[in-house]
Amino acid sequence: MENRQILFAKTPVGAVKPSDFEFRDAALPAPGGGDVLIRNIYLSCDPYMRSRMDPSSGYGTYFDLGKVLPARVVGQVHESRNPDFKTGDFVWGFLGWELYTLVSGGKGLRIIDPNLGPISHAITVLGMPGRTAEVGIYDLSNPQPGETVYVSAACGAVGQVVGQLAKMKGCRAVGSAGSEAKVAHLIDNLGYDAAFNYKTVPSIAAALDENCPDGIDIYFDNVGGETLAAVLERINDGARIPVCGQISQYDLESRQNPVDQSALLENANATLEKFSIYKHMDAFDAFPPRMSAWMKDGKIVYYEDIVEGLDNAPDAFIKMMAGENLGKRLVRVGDDPTL
Template sequence: MLMQNRRIFFVQSPDGPVSSSCFDVRDEPVPELDDGDVLVRNIYLSCDPYMRGRMGGTANYPQSKTFPIDQVIPARVVGQVEASQNTEYAVGNLVWGFLGWELYSVAKGGGDLRVIDPQLGPISHAITVIGMPGLTARVGMLDIGKPQPGETAFISSASGAVGQVAGQIAKLSGCRVVGSAGSDAKVAHIIDKLGFDAAFNYKTAHSIGAALDEHCPDGIDIYFENVGGETLEAVLNRINQGARIPVCGMISQYDIAERYEPRNIANVEARNAIMQRFSVYEHMNQFDEFLIWVAERIKDRRIVYFEDIVDGIDNTIGAFIGMMNGENLGKRLVQISNDPTL
């Protein structure tokens, strides 16, 4: 009897905020493996803001970069090899790779699976702090932000998957670090758990500009950009000469038809600042060295990391929508099967 595979398909681009109507859940047989293939039982699925951009619609992504309609949602996944026709992967190996929102994935030809060393920490970390989010934070903060002791670094979405690491890297570099988030609980978490010097709730602040004036009295040298919109405009009025702005994302702009265009973008030129968009996939040559670097800092707790894990594949769609609405505290994952290391 063939195993059944529950799979989540992308069926419709959202016209505005993403909704459950964009997805369809189907049960299908797990296919037979061809030579070189690997069957992975998925354990943790990743939910990431960039995925909203690739759903198209109001996100205004190029058509060539949007998810194909009527295909399983692609995502980073941690899993365990269930069956293998590939000599590089043995049954029982713990792996991570770019697979999909489904109970089982077939990695054709082995795909780009990487074997996980569980000695490095929880296996979920392979798609969080010791995976793409962690590398994204390091590339943005160190390669573009270039933090120096005594500077002020401001991190938006500071309790999220990337922001929490970016802020800690700035702190380790000797900066005064300020974060923003969308709830008082997140603000307390940013200060008490992540060790930021200050943080504020952008939803309840009198204004974002006033909050920045209070917490960044000497201006802003580094802005790690995760949200865009009014926050970016407020920051651009307060950047110092030679400021650096690594642009990781602009989550506030993904679900709206008319984007908020900062009226003061000329401040980047006037203040000799650098504002640079980057993709972590352009820096994968750093990955092996990054693993060693971040593992050392996690081991001695110079870097701490928090995950927000939802249980069950049937809750994946709601988990993603909730993340887009800011419900998560830490990196949003969905656990869909047993983790053998727990």
């Protein structure tokens, strides 16, 4: 049996390209004492990975050229020499884009409780993207009934949860996304009250005037750029802006700060807070059971967009960055025996 791996080969210039990755076949590693060999099943494609491919992004920690691309992965223990993990256990961890990963000492591996939901959920709605949504909208923004919450990239891994959490607090949820199919999905399946296609509206400013006639109380920013600039002109007194991400800027050589935010924020007595989920991991363990209960009660639904096959991972990532995904993008690289 052989391993197959995807290496981070080149620092991208502009949008990530297939030539920024390389494939390698390798012998299956043999676990030593304490080690665990994982057969990978689901690999995550996340926008932050673009920033970690480029030391000029200011992200802080970066991927090593020539090494297997690191990512969150759900897998199954294939061979264990560690008493905490037995063959067949489902686990998730920060592993890599490859068919098998050897985890030295089992470090960072977490056992998945399949009673909470499908195993893939451990790295989607019950994991990092779901908790990111909760931190931004609940922990940082304190949404109140009747408030208008606007979410950009509203169909995605994080955005689809934000709108539903806002609705659970009695808010009016407005979303934007980049296709007509996504706009319909926001209204028909995710419970958003209003939605628009930011690519086809005459201007984002006009679309916000039409869809948020009472102004914006909370803006969950996933995209930055001109969307953030238009929002700042329309915030209500006491508005909160959790800045989750700024994907419109990730492929640019120099990221832009389109407006002088301080005057606009001060005038409206508003707060803008850039946050990272990594600063909120202390409270993480209580999150999967909480989100799982909301899902079992029918309060939250979640969509994953799964591409088949390791060899398609670079393309799946590139197209996620360009907006092809309808839901959280994963790549299935091995059989999921729970299906």
